[in-house]
Amino acid sequence: MEICPKCSTNTFVIRAGMIRGKVRYHCKTCDFHFTQEHSEKSIPQKQIHTTIKDIANIMGVSIATVSRALNNKSDISPKTRDAIQKLALELDYNPNLFAKGFQRGETKTIGVVIPNIKRPFFAGVLSGIQEIANEHGYRVMICQSNESYETEVTNIQGLLASHVDGLLISHSKETTRFNQIKNLFDKGLPMVHFDRICTEVDTPKIRQEDFEGAFQLVEHLIQQGYQRIAILAGPPELLISQKRKEGYIHALEKHGLAIRPEYILHGDFSKEFALASLDAWQQLPEPPDAIFAIHYLNAVEIIQYSKERGIDIPNQLGIVGFGDEYLAEIVSPALTVFHLFPQKVGEVAARLLFDVISHKDSSQQKDILVQGQLIIRKSSLKKA
């Protein structure tokens, strides 16, 4: 007969069924249900982190006092404060940022959504973001969409579940619907768009000189004497494709050159498409004498391919592109580019996000342009 743990009687204790694998009893004396207790003790975990409770126990003070001491708050005597701080140092205590964030409803973490880390541009952006985030005591959580809309949505969902304090987004090239983003923005989640921005939502945006750079590159080609300039224009739905194409068109128009549709080819940024485009152009009755590739990789690929096919660069074919500083210098002939400053883009974007996070008043500039630089190299320098 079992003994009731409440009234310590065993006269009126009856079995009361099974529950969760354990035998259940009912004491009719005190009307109390209980189960047979199992005697396994939980294994004491090796403790990685010291808590303020540990410190409080050792010091013989309350956790409130420890918290005040560690945060240099008022209402505490200097003696106690110093003693606690010293002990905390000895136990190498560091506060559980999750608990802290959890308590005050913030996480000191921002989320970044980019298409691909491996692309040097985004790697540079990340580097810039990291730096500014560090300055502000924030941590960064990165997700890659791999240019997939579905993955992007899942990523953002995940970041949201992690309760990031803000979001930095550069959309995948597949992304054309922005209801998720808009929803979050309307709910007041701080966010900033950069590079692959979206115009559907009124978020602060970091743009680059897509139009201006394209214009400068094409004008430079024209000034070098190139007349039939083609553009490898990237996915048409991407805003940067559109902007760069506009710059291209604007430069041609300014200098009285015809816009020839056959010189404008849209596609993805793949090597196959770039080379196929070159082939197609070469078979025209009037092939282009210069190519503006809006993505530097395609420009480099075209240079390589042209060399194989015996096309003289820059005399027979001039080539310019947007892009990567290092690769452009290495390739031969070196590539004329409009250089973007990825690190700076990251810094500016992060700074703007922290502005939004801190003063919620949206008085600051909502649209920032990060300047680029035209760097002229041999791939576009025609011998007179």
Add this chain to the structure above:
Amino acid sequence: MEICPKCSTNTFVIRAGMIRGKVRYHCKTCDFHFTQEHSEKSIPQKQIHTTIKDIANIMGVSIATVSRALNNKSDISPKTRDAIQKLALELDYNPNLFAKGFQRGETKTIGVVIPNIKRPFFAGVLSGIQEIANEHGYRVMICQSNESYETEVTNIQGLLASHVDGLLISHSKETTRFNQIKNLFDKGLPMVHFDRICTEVDTPKIRQEDFEGAFQLVEHLIQQGYQRIAILAGPPELLISQKRKEGYIHALEKHGLAIRPEYILHGDFSKEFALASLDAWQQLPEPPDAIFAIHYLNAVEIIQYSKERGIDIPNQLGIVGFGDEYLAEIVSPALTVFHLFPQKVGEVAARLLFDVISHKDSSQQKDILVQGQLIIRKSSLKKA
């Protein structure tokens, strides 16, 4: 005269000083202290996240029931479960991962410490890590040490404060003391080293074929007929420098070639050092006829510089290196490399870490070698 909120009397209420800017009173009837209450109501925040409490309130059930429904636990009727899940979907509820992790002492987050995101190798590793982490439902927190020991220590401290469930580390080149790491490892924090590993602590490690790759590269040079092979060996304190140098020496010894100290130069990975080394070697009475640069960037820089100085590659000078697939192909002449697979390194490292996190039994393989591949290109193909 103020009224005591406890006994509703005002006959024996006296002022009892100021505290925190508010007037303080003392009721002598019921011996109760109180302050003048301020009537400002807190502004209701715009709510971004739905909680289980919200759902519980709407459904009229307890939060425990909601939790059970959302986690498909037992002890719940299918009808209730479905209704709750449906409502959760409508309110697009997603659980606060921080609260969840906080509750069970884990964060579903791993930390990664690398020297620099912008280096393509590490970007590739990160990409691999991300992928595996996603599979396991973990998030990734990245820190850059920028090759500074101090920053590295701070970073790890920060990740620890974030209570990451595990750590993936590639040390900065400055790092020679590992007491912090050892401390954490002894405390039971799951961690895995990769690339820039440390031998002082018995962590699982992901190594690459540093020795083997170097050996293959140098043997290839020897088979091509190069006799005086120099090595640009990187920082001597770095383990990969040592391993690659060992492979170099081993290959020379196997083929009966002399180890000439003047052909072995240690330094950082800077361009300046690479070019200065080349200059120094050229001024020797017997300059090398081939160079093995353990860092691909230096190899590329030497190729560029050699071309400027009219040195014929590969006939006058053969060049090989470790490294980056893309750049090696672009440079002219294309660079023979021992290619590492960064993405794979990241994947393997992450997988191993999750093994350690889940089954704490350390029965698994503690040292994994990620294979590389010798890719022969023109920079080392001497014309007979």
Add this chain to the structure above:
DNA sequence: TTAGTCATCGTAAACGTTACCGATAGGTGA
């Protein structure tokens, strides 16, 4: 009836931290 059974629900503690507010001791001046 009623002991025994089961499915399903609620209650409350716990995680680490902060902040609100009351408690206490010791002081000052009339």
Add this chain to the structure above:
DNA sequence: TCACCTATCGGTAACGTTTACGATGACTAA
């Protein structure tokens, strides 16, 4: 002596979630 004051401390709710365990009502079989 006593109203009044200040500095410094403790108690505890709250954040969102999971989980151990008790409560409840309905059912079954004797």
